[in-house]
Amino acid sequence: MLVKVFTLLLSFSYVISDGQVRQMVTSYNPGCQTQKCPECSPGVVYVQAKGDNDILHYVVSALGGPPTALVIKTNRPKERYQLNINCKMMASKNDTERKAAITLPSGLKKIYSYGVVFSRLFQYNDTADKADITAYNINSTKWRVYDFTEFEWQDITTWSSNNLIVMKVKTSGEVMDAAFYNESLVLQFHMFDHSDRSKELPHLLYDADSTQFDFTLQDIDTGNYSSARWGLETVLLGSDKKTTGMHIETKKSIDDEYTPGVFEMSNWLTRPGNEANGGYLQWKPVCYLKPGRARSVATKVDYTNLASTSDVNVDTFLQSSIMYSYFPDIMSVSRSATNFTFGLESDGGFTKTNFTSWTAQLGFGAPPEDKVSSLVVGVISAGLGLPVILIMFGGLFVIIKKKTSKEGYTDLDTDRSNIQ
Numbered sequence: 436m437l438v439k440v441f442t443l444l445l446s447f448s449y450v451i452s453d454g455q456v457r458q459m460v461t462s463y464n465p466g467c468q469t470q471k472c473p474e475c476s477p478g479v480v481y482v483q484a485k486g487d488n489d490i491l492h493y494v495v496s497a498l499g500g501p502p503t504a505l506v507i508k509t510n511r512p513k514e515r516y517q518l519n520i521n522c523k524m525m526a527s528k529n530d531t532e533r534k535a536a537i538t539l540p541s542g543l544k545k546i547y548s549y550g551v552v553f554s555r556l557f558q559y560n561d562t563a564d565k566a567d568i569t570a571y572n573i574n575s576t577k578w579r580v581y582d583f584t585e586f587e588w589q590d591i592t593t594w595s596s597n598n599l600i601v602m603k604v605k606t607s608g609e610v611m612d613a614a615f616y617n618e619s620l621v622l623q624f625h626m627f628d629h630s631d632r633s634k635e636l637p638h639l640l641y642d643a644d645s646t647q648f649d650f651t652l653q654d655i656d657t658g659n660y661s662s663a664r665w666g667l668e669t670v671l672l673g674s675d676k677k678t679t680g681m682h683i684e685t686k687k688s689i690d691d692e693y694t695p696g697v698f699e700m701s702n703w704l705t706r707p708g709n710e711a712n713g714g715y716l717q718w719k720p721v722c723y724l725k726p727g728r729a730r731s732v733a734t735k736v737d738y739t740n741l742a743s744t745s746d747v748n749v750d751t752f753l754q755s756s757i758m759y760s761y762f763p764d765i766m767s768v769s770r771s772a773t774n775f776t777f778g779l780e781s782d783g784g785f786t787k788t789n790f791t792s793w794t795a796q797l798g799f800g801a802p803p804e805d806k807v808s809s810l811v812v813g814v815i816s817a818g819l820g821l822p823v824i825l826i827m828f829g830g831l832f833v834i835i836k837k838k839t840s841k842e843g844y845t846d847l848d849t850d851r852s853n854i855q
């Protein structure tokens with residue numbers, strides 16, 4: 436009951452932080468005359484988010500295989516806001532054309548660019564039930580590797596709207612008889628023009644410089660892998676020189692009011708030490724095993740140590756992604772990779788519910804931080820203050836009591852003396 440009242444209070448305490456509001460313009464398949472464009476299949480979404488002094492250009496697509504979100508931050512000139520993007524060139528087999536498919540017109544100046552590429556999906560049979568992807572030899576029989584370059588995707592324009600970009604798989608290719616279909620892998624990006632907190636668990640705080648994505652796996656036939664779990668191989672890129680080291684920092688909090696049971700937040704930074712001018716990927720270590728997100732169906736999200744993309748052989752995935760159309764010199768930009776893993780010892784794994792959904796956020800600048808809300812500060816102060824008040828009043832009461840009692844005795848004595 437108390438908890439309910441508390442959460443009710445909390446839902447009113449979400450503060451809409453101030454900050455700029457961006458003007459959003461979404462276009463589909465730029466460079467193609469029609470919105471549905473077979474040559475650009477499975478489609479490209481281009482969103483311009485115009486701020487007061489700058490523009491964020493989002494290009495999101497699974498063209499070429501790996502689902503990718505590229506963000507280019509530029510100045511805001513008086514006119515000609517648009518990047519030169521040609522999705523037919525992005526899809527071209529001609530390398531010269533592909534390399535030139537996303538460029539800046541004169542007048543637009545790049546401030547920074549960054550992005551995320553999902554390269555592979557690993558399924559492993561977790562016989563030891565440790566939820567530790569590094570515990571098994573990749574050459575053992577416990578693995579199925581799904582290369583995103585072999586996936587076929589549905590047309591991105593079918594499901595996307597102005598503030599939501601949706602990628603759905605069509606088939607996953609030969610592995611395990613195309614176990615993926617239609618809704619079984621959904622990756623969606625929420626585009627924001629302002630700052631607020633997500634209404635969905637884990638209620639991440641966002642701003643006009645970030646986009647949140649939900650990664651969902653559901654209804655997948657895992658065959659004789661009755662203890663199946665997943666690892667999502669993810670690459671983060673930044674437009675710095677290759678030598679710029681990326682870093683994942685994890686912050687602990689005493690407060691779990693927005694995400695019950697979760698006291699951590701992780702930021703994967705493209706420019707550690709210069710966060711205000713870099714990109715980040717942010718997440719809380721939690722995902723959900725049922726579509727109705729709640730603490731009762733929450734489990735852990737973990738990640739493996741950052742690896743160099745050449746060490747784990749994912750550079751070819753980057754080259755087949757749309758990143759290559761903007762970074763033709765992709766082998767010399769800064770980038771690193773990790774495996775995000777889902778689940779916790781004895782939570783039943785993916786197979787138990789046939790469902791896993793995770794939300795994270797890609798953004799520019801200092802990553803949003805959960806501040807302890809004024810309500811919690813109030814509750815804590817009240818919690819600490821009450822005993823102090825009690826002690827003070829208690830003390831006063833004792834003194835008064837003592838004093839009155841003493842007077843009582845005096846009276847009694849006086850009475851006695853009177854009697855005597």
Ligand SMILES: *[C@@H]1O[C@H](CO)[C@@H](O)[C@H](O)[C@H]1NC(C)=O
Pocket residue numbers: 529530531532
């Ligand atoms: C590739 O495209 C460029 C520019 O459009 C063109 O000059 C070149 O001949 C093409 N190469 C091939 C092999 O078609």
Ligand SMILES: *[C@@H]1O[C@H](CO)[C@@H](O)[C@H](O)[C@H]1NC(C)=O
Pocket residue numbers: 560561562563659660661662
């Ligand atoms: C997967 O793991 C379970 C035990 O967790 C085991 O019963 C099953 O045989 C394994 N499947 C394969 C293909 O090894």
Ligand SMILES: *[C@@H]1O[C@H](CO)[C@@H](O)[C@H](O)[C@H]1NC(C)=O
Pocket residue numbers: 572573574
């Ligand atoms: C797996 O096999 C490949 C090719 O046979 C080999 O190069 C690689 O080192 C092996 N990996 C491990 C972890 O044993």
Ligand SMILES: *[C@@H]1O[C@H](CO)[C@@H](O)[C@H](O)[C@H]1NC(C)=O
Pocket residue numbers: 616617
């Ligand atoms: C996937 O979607 C297509 C088109 O809507 C439909 O024809 C097909 O039956 C669906 N496949 C499955 C396995 O649901």
Ligand SMILES: *[C@@H]1O[C@H](CO)[C@@H](O)[C@H](O)[C@H]1NC(C)=O
Pocket residue numbers: 653654655656657786787789
């Ligand atoms: C998961 O969903 C797939 C597709 O609907 C189904 O074939 C499979 O049997 C389900 N697995 C479990 C463990 O329920």
Ligand SMILES: *[C@@H]1O[C@H](CO)[C@@H](O)[C@H](O)[C@H]1NC(C)=O
Pocket residue numbers: 611658659
């Ligand atoms: C698991 O199923 C695959 C086919 O999907 C088969 O090749 C393999 O031998 C099976 N493994 C076991 C241990 O039954």
Ligand SMILES: *[C@@H]1O[C@H](CO)[C@@H](O)[C@H](O)[C@H]1NC(C)=O
Pocket residue numbers: 557568569573666668669739740742747772773774
């Ligand atoms: C992810 O895990 C797989 C399986 O262990 C491994 O082959 C791959 O190199 C890992 N990728 C990264 C970025 O660590």
